Structures are given as C-alpha cells and as structure tokens.
C-alpha cells in the first residue's frame with residue numbers, strides 16, 4: 001500500500017449594469033464636507049461567544065445571532081462551523097445564519113452614508129448571498145436593501161431601496177481571502193459607489209432618489225427570503241453617516257495564520273510544493289511560518305527543507321527532527337537539493353528534537369493561535385500529545401495543544417471510508433505509523449481538518465517549474481517527475497486549506513468524527529459522536545484549484 005503514494009506517476013499522470021430605479025429628487029441635509037466621520041454603528045464581531053454582537057458605536061444597536069449552530073467560544077475550524085471564529089470574526093453557514101440588529105434603516109435616509117465590512121465568501125455558485133440586508137419579510141421593492149454576492153464566481157450586487165443599484169464583477173470574491181467591501185452614497189454628488197479592497201469598482205451617478213427601507217438592518221441575511229444568507233466570514237461591519245473616501249475606510253489587520261509545518265519531505269515531492277506555497281502565503285501576509293518539523297528519517301530531509309526555506313528568504317525558520325522515526329524513505333531528490341543549494345543544516349546537523357521544539361514554540365504563542373499543517377506521518381504530533389511538562393511549559397502535551405493550537409489540517413486518510421472502492425487502501429501517511437494515527441485522531445483536543453487522498457489525487461501541479469538551477473523546488477520536481485510533468489497535490493491542497501479555508505473550491509463535511517478501524521489505520525467517518533472535525537469534499541473543478549496552486553508554487557521569492 002505504501003507504494004500507492006510513492007510510485008511515480010501513480011494513477012494520473014464589471015460588466016456593471018444598473019438594475020435599480022431612480023425616483024424623484026429628494027432634499028438632503030446640508031452636510032459639511034469637513035465633518036469628521038460620524039460612526040452610526042460598528043459591529044466588530046469580536047465578541048467571541050454568546051448570542052449578542054455588540055455595537056461599539058454610540059447608539060448600541062446591538063445584534064442578535066440568529067440560527068447559528070453554536071454561540072460558544074472559538075469554534076476554531078477554518079470555516080463551515082457556523083459560529084464564532086477564534087480569529088474575531090463570525091462564520092455564516094450560507095443557509096440560516098444572520099445577525100439581526102436594532103439599527104433602523106430609516107437612520108440612513110436623508111443623509112450620505114458608508115457601509116463597510118470585511119468578508120470572505122466560500123461558495124462561487126451561490127446566488128443572492130447578502131452582507132447587508134433588511135429585516136422586512138414582504139420582499140416588496142421599496143423595502144429592498146441588499147449588498148452582497150449575486151451570481152457567478154464573484155459578482156457584487158448593490159440595491160438600496162429608492163436609491164437604486166447595480167451589479168459589478170469582482171472575480172476574486174470567493175478566493176478564500178479577506179476582502180474589504182464599501183458602499184458609499186454621496187447625497188451631494190448624487191453617486192452610489194462600490195469599493196472593493198479600497199479600489200473603486202463602479203459608480204452610479206445621477207442618484208436622485210431616497211432610501212425607502214424602513215425595517216432594521218440584518219447582517220448576513222435578508223428578511224424576505226430565508227434562502228439568502230452569507231456563506232463565509234464577516235467582521236468589522238461599520239455604518240458611517242458620511243460619504244467616506246478610501247483613506248477613511250476601516251483598516252484592521254487581516255487574520256494571519258501562524259503555521260507549524262510537519263513534513264515527510266522525502267518519498268514524495270509534493271511536500272516541496274506545499275512548503276513553497278507556505279512561503280508565498282507568508283509573502284502575502286496571510287501566514288507566518290513558526291517552524292518546520294521533519295517526520296521522515298531520511299537524513300537528507302532537514303537540509304533539503306532548510307535549503308527551500310533559505311531560497312525563499314527565511315533561513316532562520318527553526319527545524320525540528322523527530323527522534324526514532326519509524327519510517328525512513330530513500331528520496332530521488334533530497335540529497336541533491338541539499339548539496340546543490342545553500343543551507344545551514346549540512347554543516348550543523350544537530351537539530352532540536354521535534355517534540356521539544358513544538359513545546360518551546362507553542363508555549364510562547366498566544367492561546368488558540370497556532371495552525372498545525374501535517375503532510376506526512378503523525379509521529380511527531382502523537383509524541384507531542386504524549387509529552388510531559390518540561391522547561392517550556394508545566395502543561396502536558398494534550399493540555400498545551402488544547403491551549404495554544406487553533407486547529408490542525410492533516411493530509412491523510414480517504415473519506416468517508418478508506419477500505420472501499422475506488423481506492424480501498426489504508427492511506428500512506430496513516431498506515432506507515434498507525435499507532436500515531438490512532439493517537440492523534442482519537443486524542444487531539446482541538447479541531448481537525450482532514451484533507452483526504454481523494455482530494456489531492458486529482459489536482460496536478462508542478463509542470464511549469466522551469467528553473468532547477470536556481471530554484472530548489474524546481475530541482476526536486478524535475479528529479480521526481482521529470483521536467484514539464486505534474487505531480488498530484490495532496491500536500492499543497494492541505495496547506496492551502498489550512499490558510500485559506502474552503503476558498504470556494506471545497507465543501508466541508510461536518511457533523512461527525514473520524515475513527516480508525518483496524519491496525520493498518522484504515523479510517524471511517526461516523527456520524528456519531530459529533531466532534532469539531534471536518535473533511536474536505538471537492539466542490540469546484542480540480543483544475544481551478546490546480547491553477548491557483550501552480551501559481552503559488554512557481555512564484556518567485558519576495559525581493
């Protein structure tokens with residue numbers, strides 16, 4: 001079974017349109033252009049638990065969480081759990097969740113105003129997915145208040161009662177990243193403008209109507225249609241009674257994933273692509289790489305890994321190596337990469353023990369802030385869970401992980417069951433250290449995201465790496481698959497999910513938990529007990545995510 005993953009070549013080798021109406025001109029108050037921004041309401045969605053979304057503005061238009069699966073603290077998973085995220089944002093499940101606020105939309109009438117939010121959307125195919133909506137259930141046109149996703153992979157629709165509206169294309173809306181949306185109504189200029197990540201996307205001019213909506217503001221839903229809900233994260237929703245310019249928009253830090261990567265970089269080359277992607281996420285400000293751990297006994301792996309970290313300009317990332325690792329692979333590329341590219345390890349091979357380094361780093365991090373990315377055997381993580389107090393922490397391994405880790409994304413297994421066709425085998429990462437697999441699946445105290453064999457097998461990447469003389473990742477791929485050929489993307493898909501979540505390319509299967517059913521570490525998803533776990537289900541065509549991963553794998557280091 002091992003060779004199923006090892007054998008080379010296994011298996012597979014705006015247009016913007018005005019859609020609203022403009023009614024007769026209404027008088028507007030004589031606003032001073034120099035008035036400081038007047039915040040009407042600001043829901044940060046940083047409450048973290050409970051059913052109240054606090055409005056930190058002057059009027060305390062607090063919101064109530066409606067239909068969320070959980071109002072408990074820190075659901076942890078990257079998305080799909082319907083509730084508070086550890087990253088101070090709310091996870092809307094796309095089918096029922098909304099926040100009902102006490103802000104009457106009549107407060108926006110007769111004034112310029114700005115609506116802002118930070119959003120992430122998870123479903124390119126969903127239509128009518130509101131960020132801002134109204135609580136009226138009649139659905140009659142004068143009451144319409146809608147800002148949200150329309151249709152296709154990224155179109156934003158703005159339709160505000162008597163002010164009218166439009167639809168504008170924003171293709172990256174569902175890419176898994178956080179985007180800032182702002183709708184600005186300027187009562188003097190008679191314009192309604194949509195900004196996306198601070199850039200003007202579309203302006204409707206000649207807006208002479210008046211906002212006619214009289215119900216309260218909903219966030220993530222609209223009252224007249226129970227099927228229209230936001231699918232993804234929303235945070236930092238602010239309503240300002242002034243037409244702001246982009247320099248006055250909210251500017252809050254985006255969530256950054258603090259990664260510890262645990263890799264068997266040796267017997268397969270997709271670990272190299274995975275590390276390349278992690279570095280690009282770090283370049284983008286989406287992630288920090290706290291440490292890289294080795295769980296394969298190949299003596300060349302640490303230096304190869306260090307060479308890749310060095311190539312991307314991060315030669316000081318700590319490397320931990322497991323002790324007495326049960327699997328030692330002979331690699332087609334690790335030695336040559338290690339001997340061809342600069343690294344610190346060949347001359348100084350006395351690297352720290354992975355468990356000790358895990359404990360040292362975890363102990364120093366904020367609570368629930370670390371994401372573990374496991375793309376090999378679960379040996380190190382199992383040993384971490386079984387570790388005792390030491391100089392870094394008085395907590396045992398399970399308690400330390402429970403305190404410091406947000407979640408772990410694991411490449412391993414086959415879902416929902418490994419021992420049935422079409423694959424019918426215990427997956428490579430699980431079966432090579434089945435005891436560790438059982439330990440982690442059973443006792444990991446934080447949420448687990450499972451990225452199965454069936455996901456990465458259909459995602460082919462690496463063929464456009466063309467610079468093996470200067471790029472260690474390109475050399476590794478060339479030695480493994482030959483120049484111009486692709487490799488399956490089990491590990492790249494895992495780090496991609498760990499940082500960007502579902503990103504419009506997967507669905508999350510929740511509502512159960514994983515079990516290990518035999519000594520080979522065959523796995524089976526069961527509906528009970530329900531744990532904070534999910535496995536990925538392919539949603540968009542694999543070529544879509546392959547194109548994104550290929551771009552990340554081949555992007556050059558940051559200058």
Ligand SMILES: [Ca+2]
Pocket residue numbers: 263264265268270271375376491
């Ligand atoms: Ca791997």
